[in-house]
Amino acid sequence: xxxxxxxxxxxxxxxxxxxxxxQIGILKSAYIDANSSYRYYxxxxxxxxxxxxxxxxxxxxxxxxxxxxxxxxxxxxxxxxERKTALIQQKTDLEATISKLRILIECIERKENMIENILGxxxxxxxxxxxxxxxxxxxxxxxADF
Numbered sequence: 149x150x151x152x153x154x155x156x157x158x159x160x161x162x163x164x165x166x167x168x169x170x171q172i173g174i175l176k177s178a179y180i181d182a183n184s185s186y187r188y189y190x191x192x193x194x195x196x197x198x199x200x201x202x203x204x205x206x207x208x209x210x211x212x213x214x215x216x217x218x219x220x221x222x223x224x225x226x227x228x229x230e231r232k233t234a235l236i237q238q239k240t241d242l243e244a245t246i247s248k249l250r251i252l253i254e255c256i257e258r259k260e261n262m263i264e265n266i267l268g269x270x271x272x273x274x275x276x277x278x279x280x281x282x283x284x285x286x287x288x289x290x291x292a293d294f
Contacts, residue, residue: 149179149188159197174214175200206231 156163166277169175170187175196196217203213210283235267 152187152189153179155189155193158194159201161197161201169200171212172214174210174217190216207235227294 150158151165152166156166159166160282166175166177166187166189170177178190178193179184179188181188199217200213203216204210206228208216208227212227216222216227
């Protein structure tokens with residue numbers, strides 16, 4: 149059995165994280181000493197920890213990871229495909245934001261007027277409209293009437 153301190157160093161997570169995982173039931177310690185309340189882990193629990201760390205990197209919540217660990221008969225392909233799609237969309241959004249930021253930085257470096265540069269692509273026309281009357285009718289009715 150591996151003491152919690154050594155297990156935390158092997159897994160590169162804090163002891164506090166391991167205690168949290170034990171508390172929420174995502175990675176229960178194999179043995180808890182009755183006298184000292186010290187936690188011990190089995191070597192085969194390293195595989196579970198690797199699974200947890202990998203899925204956390206993919207952006208899954210601890211609740212999602214726990215449910216996947218409990219459902220050992222599933223390969224979770226649908227959830228992985230959904231996560232991949234979401235990450236690709238995030239990447240696209242970030243690339244667009246980075247592109248806009250790059251343009252802004254270039255404008256600032258060239259000491260251009262940012263307002264002119266930003267609004268330079270737009271034509272603004274001010275148009276006055278005559279006021280129009282709008283009428284409404286209010287009636288009380290029940291949900292069944294709706």
